[in-house]
Amino acid sequence: MQKTGLNAVLSIASMFALGSVDGALAEDVLRIVNNGGSVAEASRAAWYEPYSAARGVKIIEDSWSQEYARLRTQIETGDIQWDVVEITLNHMSLACEEGFIERVDWSQYLDPADFEAAGGVSDCAVPIMSVVGGLAYDADVFGDNPPKSWADFWDVETWPGKRGLLFRASTLEIALMADGVPPDQIIATLSTPEGIDRAFAKLDEIKDHIHWWKSGAESVQILATGEVAMAYVWNGRVANLNKTENRNFQYAFEAGFVLGNQFLAVMGGTPNRDRAIDFIVYASSAEPLAAFSNIMRYGPPNARALDFVDPELLETLPSKHMDKAYIQGGDAYVQFWIDNLETLTQRLATWAAQ
Amino acid sequence: MAVFFAVPIGTFLSRSVDNTELVGMLPNTMDAIESWDGAGLPDEPVFEALGEDFLAITDITAAAGLGRRLNHNITGYRSLVMRTFSGLRDHAGPLGRDELIQIDDRWGEPEFWRVLRQERGTFTSLYLLASLDLENTADGIHRTAPENRLFVDLLTRTLWISLAVTVLCLIFGFPLAYVMAASGPRLSNWILVLVLLPFWTSLLVRTTSWIVLLQRNGLINQLLESLGLIDEPLSLIYNRLGVYIAMTHVLLPFLVLPLFSVMKGVGSDKTRAAAGLGAPPLTVFRRVYLPQVMPGIIAGCSLVFVLSLGYYITPALVGGPRDQMIAHFIAYFTSESVNWGMGASLAGILLLTVVLLYAVLARVIGFDRLKVRQ
Known part of the structure; x- marks a missing residue:
């Protein structure tokens, strides 16, 4: 892939934007991009802060709206700004194929069987939350x-x-x-x-x-x-x-609902690959996942996490209704x-x- | 100027016709397919050339790039490329028609080969044609199927909405600027603050406040209902009306400010002289005042029109699917689907339309009047 003028300009612009971060990048920093909004708040409480405290790693957050071009330009310019990427199924599959996120043999770090019911881990990424799309109505009206x-x-x-x-x-x-x-x-x-x-x-x-x-x-x-x-x-x-x-x-x-997973993946070409894998394994383990579901009503894709979910909340999670689920995947x-x-x-x- | 403005834009726009990526990845095929007349399936040497090119692709990233590119021509080409690439991973022995068709039988369908023949040059017309709802098939260039015709409609809609918003801004902005220019400094400063206040609030906040006012159970509908003027809530938002209201509000300062500055500089001596010589008020306005403030009107209107052309957040928030503008799709192709050829092509066509419109405008009213004179 040739470097074009546009990419050169983009990379110069991003150098300015992230100049300070680049200088400070070392083992003890992990750069995570998420989908922003309330999901980011829940991620902070359930994953980033506990991980940061346990491992002594500073987490630098960024957010994106799944603009695939932002992945592509980083790879093409070689100016990698993220270590861990929160990504949707289709983009994840595409990025995995195109080499924009890293291939990881997850079975070395976790038990893939735990994730089977929710669609399973992929060659590149681990499902981190099962988002349900379904029918909602106002019970005061109907x-x-x-x-x-x-x-x-x-x-x-x-x-x-x-x-x-x-x-x-x-x-x-x-x-x-x-x-x-x-x-x-x-x-x-x-x-x-x-x-x-x-x-x-x-x-x-x-x-x-x-x-x-x-x-x-x-x-x-x-x-x-x-x-x-x-x-x-x-x-x-x-x-x-x-x-x-x-x-x-x-x-x-x-009525039946759609279940789509969001994934965590290791950014392609990141110098922080091991740290990124360590974080993903931590976040997708039972207790941190349950902590996330207790804040944000998205299903934990790791079946073991259900033991740690607040029993009162179980009914509002998709996990109890999986016979009606249409899982986007495969x-x-x-x-x-x-x-x-x-x-x-x-x-x-x-x-x-x- | 040339480096920071022309080069990036030029590079991006050139992507609308650039085909070097494809030709570079399939050099042998592109050479061999030259001799094929496009009827039926190509001869064995073309299959072999394609096989050779595929075997030369070493990593999956490159294969994915090739598939992505060809998928712009025919939906499904991407998976054909990926399947062929993985099917050839441990390939040994001869590689020709039988082997390729065995990996994926779509290599036995002429349309996939016609694409390669059509795209054998350094430049491609694919994106420009697609932006005009045209496609190049075996029997020449013709319009795309009705269910896929989008972009011509989108462009005319964009121009129409921008024009309507410009006219609305002029209707509301002209009297406002006039009152500001005609009143004393105290009142004029207050109006200026009121005009600028929304200008300093974020676009999202302003747009969202229109949603609060205009929605089905919003303030305006509640007011009209309590006054007994309507029985059913009016549809004031999520349609074209909502887009006009919100965009006019957002863009009004861009018309008022240049117009105000021109009006401020126009003294009252000429209008008084005309009135004193017996001209009726309408004639004074039309023949004496209006020509003097015309540069302000033209500057303000051009500004509003050009800014409107690029709007997409406001139409997305307060419009319906019939009110999306072209910038929405430029952004979609550029950042979401990463089809830069298509994004560049739509942007280029929009740019060209604006340049043409300005050329016509300059011809009709003269170039020097497009500039604001002091």
Whole structure:
């Protein structure tokens, strides 16, 4: 890969931005990038501070919104700014293949069997939180006759009001779930042109009732203000909303839900590889993971962590409802989305604008 | 100026036609495919050349780069490349048509070969065509399938929204700037502070406060309902109306400030003279005042228009899917999907459109009037 003028400029800019850090980089510093927001706060309390205290390592945080270009430019310019990367499944698979994150033989450090139920560890990364995307509604509004399935979500006659859906191509999976496609057939169905048409046809049914949300904050805001009657949202957000605003939103796990893992990976080419592995092994072990789930309602991907989770919170975690889970993962899933993400993103935008 | 401005932008824009990465990775194939006429499948030597090129790829990162590049032409090419690469890892013996098709039968489909033939040059038209909702297939250049036509619509929408916001800013900004210029220093300073106040608050805060005001159960709907003016809440946000309101508010200072500074410099002697000579007020305004403040109007409007073209956070927050602007997709291709060819191409087309618009504008009203004169 050739170094271009753009990259040169970017690397000069980042040298200025991180000048002080570069100078101080030594064994006792670990640079972690996370997704920011409330997840970062929980990560700090559950992982960074205890790890820092136990190992005497200073942790330097950065945040990103999964802009893949930021990984790529660091590798291309050789100016590595991170040691540990919090990363989503699709980006993780792509980055692993392209060599932007390190391959690690995790079985040397932990027992992969502990992570099997949640989708397993990969060649490059360890799952660190299982984020649930599912159906949420206001129990104060639909208390007598709550929606119980994705078919109900589509039924705007019985349950009037707008529907919040995530404005991303992955929502096509939800459309197929609502159309009665069993979870293990979703990717096979989407892999055919007819399957894609079928998903769009399902979305057509409620097109005028959809409020497309683009950020996690927006998803709960439209629920809280009554802009939508029900929505596809991430479970941690709903739990927080109930807690902070004293509301009564219910999460219909029984309707079926999507389980997507966030991973921790070692940044490609980092001089701090051993320290990064040590941190990931620590964070993914039972007690720190449980500590995280006690703060943020995302499921611990390590089955052993469940013993340490506050029993009262277990019901609000996906771990109790795994028979209804559609786990995003596996080779076919990842390959499909890496190939098709751009095309389907464009098609969804075209469809939604018509 | 040349180093810090022209070079980075030029380098980035050149990515919209740059094809050297692909040609560099498949040198033998690109040579061999020259002799193929594009009908049916290519001859055995082309398969062998591709096999040779694949065997020369040593690391998976390079293979992934090749796959990513070809996936821009045909969805699925990436997995074809990756499967071929891993299928050849322990390969020994002859490598031609039978072996490649055995690894992945898509090598037996002509469309994947046509892409290689089409992309054999140092430059590619793929991204520029795609930005105009066109594609180059076996039977020539034609429009993409209706369900994928996005970018022409997106560009016209972007221009339309920017134009509408500019007009709205002028409608609200002109009287405001006039009052500021005409009133005494005390009042004028207060208005200036009020105009600048939102200017100093973060874009996100300003946009979010519009959400609070305009949403379904927001303040405005509650007020109208309690007054009995409406029965059902109005849709004031998450549509085009919300985008116009929020963007006009955010961009208003950019029109008011240059206009105010020009109006301030215009004395009242000429307008008084015109009135004294018997011109009715409308004529005084139209023929005497307006020409004098025209540089301020043009400067303010150009500023608002150009800034509007690049907006995407505000439309994303207060608009619906029918109100997304082109910058949203430039950002998507540049930082999220890392399709820099596409990002550069869309940015280039936007830049070209603006330059053309300005050329037309300069022709119509004259270049010197586009500058603010003291």
